[in-house]
Amino acid sequence: MMDTMLHDKHGRQITDLRISVTDRCNFRCVYCRSADPENCHDESEILTWAELDRLARIFVALGIRKIRVTGGEPLVRNGVESYIARLRALGVRDVSMTTNGHLLAERCDRLVNAGLQRINISLDSLDAAKFERITRTKSFDVVMKGIEAAQNSALRPAKVNAVLVRGLNDDEVEAFAAFARERGLIMRFIEFMPLDADRHWTRSLVVPAAEIHRRIDAQWKLEQIPHERSETARKYRFADGAPGEIGLIAPVTQPFCGFCSRVRLTADGKLRTCLFSKEDHDLRDLLRGGASDEDVAFFIRSVINEKEEGHRINEPGFVPPSRTMVFIGG
Numbered sequence: 001m002m003d004t005m006l007h008d009k010h011g012r013q014i015t016d017l018r019i020s021v022t023d024r025c026n027f028r029c030v031y032c033r034s035a036d037p038e039n040c041h042d043e044s045e046i047l048t049w050a051e052l053d054r055l056a057r058i059f060v061a062l063g064i065r066k067i068r069v070t071g072g073e074p075l076v077r078n079g080v081e082s083y084i085a086r087l088r089a090l091g092v093r094d095v096s097m098t099t100n101g102h103l104l105a106e107r108c109d110r111l112v113n114a115g116l117q118r119i120n121i122s123l124d125s126l127d128a129a130k131f132e133r134i135t136r137t138k139s140f141d142v143v144m145k146g147i148e149a150a151q152n153s154a155l156r157p158a159k160v161n162a163v164l165v166r167g168l169n170d171d172e173v174e175a176f177a178a179f180a181r182e183r184g185l186i187m188r189f190i191e192f193m194p195l196d197a198d199r200h201w202t203r204s205l206v207v208p209a210a211e212i213h214r215r216i217d218a219q220w221k222l223e224q225i226p227h228e229r230s231e232t233a234r235k236y237r238f239a240d241g242a243p244g245e246i247g248l249i250a251p252v253t254q255p256f257c258g259f260c261s262r263v264r265l266t267a268d269g270k271l272r273t274c275l276f277s278k279e280d281h282d283l284r285d286l287l288r289g290g291a292s293d294e295d296v297a298f299f300i301r302s303v304i305n306e307k308e309e310g311h312r313i314n315e316p317g318f319v320p321p322s323r324t325m326v327f328i329g330g
């Protein structure tokens with residue numbers, strides 16, 4: 001009989017899993033991928049849907065309650081809707097997705113019908129030309145249509161995520177807040193992390209959450225909304241009662257590692273206990289080597305027990321992980 005709780009040695013209970021279903025993406029965001037071709041994994045190295053089903057079943061039996069499907073771009077892998085339906089059938093309480101929104105307008109109904117409950121859409125500029133420079137695509141209009149489709153669907157309230165990079169899009173803080181108010185959506189700002197393929201990250205490119213708060217609050221007074229301890233975002237509503245919400249995610253300037261309840265499964269079947277882990281742990285070879293469910297569960301439990309106490313971005317000698325964001329799954 002399996003113990004149904006996952007804990008680490010620092011006393012944190014692990015209830016959330018992010019599953020990357022592909023390391024491929026139809027965008028090349030400057031803070032994530034390189035303009036140069038990268039080496040995606042061979043198809044044979046990527047977990048099959050059957051392997052993903054089996055791992056989800058084992059994780060759920062170990063107490064995982066929230067699963068976020070991500071990538072790469074999750075909507076570029078055929079079959080993702082059926083996978084979501086199977087996650088719901090397993091009894092996962094909260095199934096969500098992070099997407100760049102390019103394929104969302106055409107797929108939104110199918111995602112809702114599959115049982116997807118929540119969605120986060122990335123949007124790094126409200127200016128079409130700048131959006132296209134950041135994502136290296138011509139997709140601004142279609143992403144805006146995707147956001148609209150999500151807002152008109154059962155996935156409401158839509159969450160829109162922007163990664164701010166100093167000198168690139170930090171002039172748009174107030175415009176994004178106005179967008180949240182006009183559209184009645186949750187606008188979340190994520191600090192740029194050292195996970196970009198080109199290794200351009202420096203501390204001076206990070207726009208601190210405190211600055212974003214100060215700037216929005218100067219224009220529209222913000223009131224904090226209580227949040228659960230394990231939530232990554234600090235949440236705010238507009239004091240004047242306007243619709244919309246602001247979320248600030250500050251992994252660099254205000255790390256929330258002490259309350260982290262999350263682990264990640266990469267598309268090639270590696271378990272990562274932190275975005276910044278130095279090493280990852282191979283579940284794929286275990287599965288393909290004939291391990292039983294109990295063996296896999298034992299391995300997962302022992303890896304999670306050793307989850308890092310926190311990331312070391314702010315410590316001298318910090319070295320970014322060799323895997324960049326597109327190969328981890330955000």
Ligand code: SAM
Pocket residue numbers: 025031032070071072073074098099100101120121122161162163190191192193194195196325326329330
């Ligand atoms: N392709 C999907 C998307 O962009 O929404 C899902 C995968 S993407 C890796 C997940 C999230 O990671 C996105 O919100 C993206 O903006 C964020 N991200 C990527 N690189 C980042 C970085 N260097 N620092 C902070 N967030 C990053």
Ligand code: SF4
Pocket residue numbers: 025026027028029032033071072073100122325326
């Ligand atoms: Fe693709 Fe998402 Fe990375 Fe942009 S952030 S390159 S959309 S995986």
